[in-house]
Ligand SMILES: C[S@@+](CC[C@H](N)C(=O)[O-])C[C@H]1O[C@@H](n2cnc3c(N)ncnc32)[C@H](O)[C@@H]1O
């Protein structure tokens with residue numbers, strides 16, 4: 140089994156639920172008028188404190204693989220609803236259980252208008268060295284359409300506080316394809332984001348998730364949602380504008396200045412194992428993905444039961460010693476689905492070593508039409524039509540990335 144060096148921590152609280160979001164979150168209410176992030180924490184301190192206690196219990200129930208953590212990611216929800224003390228409690232539990240490398244990347248997703256300067260300075264002092272701010276758009280009307288609980292002024296204030304606190308690694312999240320969003324507004328959002336000098340940008344194309352207010356309100360392909368062609372144009376615009384501003388398009392939805400790719404997310408795309416802790420979080424250990432319950436009380440109950448089971452029978456140890464033997468149980472389709480998201484693609488020699496020449500020759504054959512029409516590339520290009528063993532297989536940017544689902548569907552049909 141590959142060493143486990145990454146941990147995802149889910150903080151499932153939000154002031155309100157955005158109309159497009161289906162992440163496992165529990166709504167704790169808007170901030171009191173004129174209040175600061177600290178007050179929000181204060182007004183929900185009971186709920187959040189109880190969650191942190193259970194989360195730390197879950198962390199302490201794990202057996203370390205003996206490796207220090209190189210990446211820790213606090214995702215949400217809104218991790219900036221944690222007080223500095225609560226964040227420290229979680230980091231202490233992780234450090235005691237696994238050890239956190241001194242040069243580890245520690246990321247935290249934060250939302251505008253949920254923190255003040257003292258709080259964000261406290262996060263930095265606790266060890267957080269990368270923050271990802273949920274911006275989504277720079278137009279008040281689009282923030283409203285999306286159900287965001289902050290204003291454009293809050294975004295600018297948040298970036299100012301983050302920079303005053305001394306963070307040098309800042310990522311911003313934007314969404315394209317929002318209802319009523321025009322190409323000009325999207326371009327304006329990209330330009331405003333670039334002007335704030337982030338080191339990283341995530342540009343997500345809106346997914347209308349089942350069960351969200353968006354899914355009840357809007358129909359795919361119909362106005363006010365953009366057409367497929369408009370959504371593709373927004374994607375190309377991001378790629379062009381960000382490349383012109385020296386951002387590497389290193390993953391389908393992610394752009395970074397040189398040296399600032401998100402190391403934690405690279406673990407996912409490389410299909411490497413990671414711990415996942417907290418309500419609704421997924422872990423990937425011993426070749427298996429495991430999702431925790433998405434409801435608070437069910438998660439609390441699960442942590443209690445899981446603790447008893449582990450202590451009683453040591454079952455985890457047994458599973459561990461069995462799966463340590465032999466190669467990691469890598470799954471070809473998962474590996475392709477995740478690895479082709481990265482601009483660097485996948486090393487053919489490594490694919491052959493992991494999955495055998497026969498499977499990769501089949502893959503090579505089914506990709507021929509896409510190699511010919513330029514959606515897939517092989518770098519460097521092979522000299523003959525033999526299976527190239529010393530090249531990287533990748534989707535082209537932007538057209539291959541845009542049609543990644545078409546390419547992947549062909550691959551899935553071939554292997555399933
Ligand atoms: C899980 S959220 C957590 C971050 C933070 N709570 C926030 O919203 O600002 C991470 C990012 O996922 C993106 N996201 C969430 N739901 C989405 C959807 N349905 N379609 C596209 N992007 C989405 C948003 O850009 C968001 O910033």
Ligand code: SF4
Nearest residue numbers: 153156157160215216
């Ligand atoms: S703040 Fe982030 S996690 Fe919370 S509901 Fe909105 S998009 Fe989802």
